[in-house]
Amino acid sequence: MIAPKHKLTEPPAGDFLVDEKYLLEVGGPSKSFKRIANIPDSFVVADDEETGFGNRIPMWLFGFLY
Numbered sequence: 001m002i003a004p005k006h007k008l009t010e011p012p013a014g015d016f017l018v019d020e021k022y023l024l025e026v027g028g029p030s031k032s033f034k035r036i037a038n039i040p041d042s043f044v045v046a047d048d049e050e051t052g053f054g055n056r057i058p059m060w061l062f063g064f065l066y
Contacts, residue, residue: 013039026059 011017014036016024023042025035029049036042042055049058 014042 006019009017009020011023014023014025016026018024021041023036023039024045025031025033025042026045028047031044031046033042033044033055036044044056045059045062046056047059049056052058052061
């Protein structure tokens with residue numbers, strides 16, 4: 001059995017906390033940074049976007065295609 005390389009937890013703000021460092025907020029193209037404002041290493045992962053900018057990442061880059 002292969003051990004996972006990253007740890008995912010449920011944070012008090014945002015949707016996912018990766019390796020106790022990177023905070024991800026997942027949503028659609030209109031998703032804002034309101035819930036994760038002023039939190040270091042936080043990112044919005046948005047659906048229906050072709051390219052990212054700043055701390056905004058298109059969902060397809062994570063392989064979340066459906």
